[in-house]
Amino acid sequence: MADKTSSLTVALVGNPNTGKSTLFSALCGVPARVGNYPGVTVEKKLGRYRDDQGEVLIIDLPGTYSLSARTMDEMVSVDVLLSRQSDVPKLDVIVAIADATNLERNLYLFTQLRQLEIPIILVLNMWDRVMASAMKVDLAQLSERLGVTVVVATASRSSGVQEIKAAIRAASVKGNSAQETLFPAEFQAECDGLRDWLLASGQPELQPFLIQRLLLDVDSAHAQRLSKQASLKELPSRLAEARARLASAGHRVPALETRCRYNWIRSLLTGVVDRPAEETNTTSDRIDHVLTHRVWGLVIFAAIMFAVFQCISTGASGIMAAIEALQGGLVAWVHSWLAPSILRSLIDDGIIAGVGSVLLFLPQILILFFFIGVLEDCGYMARAAFVMDKLMTKLGLSGKSFLPLMSSFACAVPGIMATRVIENTRDRMITILVAPLMSCSARLPVYILLIYTFVPDTAWFGGWIGLRGIVLFAMHVLGLAVAIPVAWLLKRFFFPGATSAFVMELPSYKLPSAKVVFYRVWERGQSFLGRAGSLIFCTAVLVWAAGYFPGDHTQVHQLARTIEQRELQESEDSGGELKAMRAEERLLNGELIKGSLLGQAGQAVEPLVKPLGWDWRIGVGVIASFPAREVIIATLGTIYSLGGDVDEHNGSLKEALASSRWEDGRPVYTLPVALSIMVFFALCAQCAATLMVIRRETNSWRWPIFTFVYMTVLAYTGSFITYNLATWVLG
């Protein structure tokens, strides 16, 4: 029988690269909930499992090297651990997870965690590697010296999981043993003084750990938050004075903490860990020698990235074609039992198309995260960042931004989701904001249609270099070229401050674990389908409604019904009657879309888009393509009365575009107009999925709106310049 007291709340804390997420999955399967903590970009991951005494809630905190609280993001972890985060229940046990092969550095975080006065257990993960090496750890001795239960585990093989669950239960009952301080007496005296002053200023009592942090973290988010109160205005100067006193006693502040903790760890581990003299010619080192070699390192890096990129764009296209075929089949099935009506239109063009536009992104996301999972787990990901860092710092980013940006050339949605590997908030935000500028595969149909219709098939050097190819290439380079100044401006004006650190652990190489890769792919797929998926779906349905209402569809539905009945009855079109009816249906559809909200919006924006060389129909196409860029082709097809089934290779759409005229008889589509549209699409943010994923990843509506506005302004300006320049050059 599970009673109330037997349910536990447990936090999982550890350094990055310790297999923390894998242990989380091994403990409770896929997460029950993945979200964000309010107001920050810190991911909130919760999971549950049951043991024989009741339910256990696991909170997976972001991987961190230290519990210092300099930034708001770092402060979240501290607040959760100290039960100061209102949306998280009080913790019963902390599970500290450490890489057993690298105990000294991993225990640094542990020394901070044990000061929180919460029952704690220590998990030594990757124990299989310790077993395979010459290293020896005296576990009984370690447990005794630390005063906590120590459990060994190999999370990637789910070994040690039962022992961890048992230790959590035991620790929740046992509580914590008293601990000696690792700081000098002078520091302790300053802490006491600060505590007394805070109490005298009418503050509620702070946990001792937070008092220490106020002294240890220079310019911390917590101190800034506190000093906003009138009674604590003096806090910053008091802290500065206390640090000055400590410095004159030989305890300079940032160095004091690391020195004391590492000295304590060193003496603790003496006689506990027996490690052979450091080898620097292990298998891992030999692999590293090749993979970070001056020449081979770059060649292999380029080859791996090219392979990933190829697999995303070609591998996904097969699955995407299958999804589209499935969509077509579903539409045909709906048609077989439902006569043309508003309901059928909603099901066809709203719901099925909406679900399709969500699912279409899934293959790319799954393939990308498969590769990220493999590369990360085998240890190459850190090397890729190591190899690319110098190049990326020239663009104002860091080496870790490379993969997300490169994947954005296939699709910005998985690219933006991949920015989670970037720990630095500023680098991550800038990467997210410029990722949609990379020319994704959804822009390709638009380029292809316009290039093959309007760009002359001129070729040089025996046909090896063609004008069409050059234009296509230029469109892909354009986004990248624009991203560089944009990243610089973002850094300069929106995210000012010192350059971020690139202090990164290079884990040793190993064979990737199928389980780790699977969890990674599963989790990302699930998190995309959740919130972002529903928002993308809603947008698709809304745009359908805007293209449908207002307008009297009775005539067109009636006509469609007659056509479908005729098609069933007659295999031959007698006297071209059916053809005439189809033409009339298309004409009616064209009229209806002109009168719809979408069409009215297109006509309303015509004065705005005229400087770009566009007419209202292009305006409608651009507005309607908000759910996804490639929708413009179907929309243009509808407007030009071709019915819904057109693609970029459709001859009649090309003809219709080429023969389209302004009222005075001039052709609407000329080369400058085609270029102007292409540049617009290269730079605009007409992709609901991207914006919704930005919303999800930044946990704020501010950034998707910002992205939409800045990219639309860029697109409009670029398009305007292109149109006028091309008109002037081409006469």
Added chain:
Amino acid sequence: MLSLADLREGQSATIIEVRGDDAIAVRLMEMGLTGGERIKLLGFAPLGDPLEIIIRGYRLSLRCSEAKRVVVELVV
């Protein structure tokens, strides 16, 4: 004074101190670069920056600009 960025591939050194008290300096110290520790420079990235070191038994990479803050003494 010699800094970590001045070392050549394969050279070992002892850390004297990490200069500064900003977030980067603290991060370096938290990663184990504290006074008295032995480090070895394993090499540089293909484009010459960042560099890779071994400290406290694990491998760490940092940019040359960060390595310049680490004052060291060569071990011969």
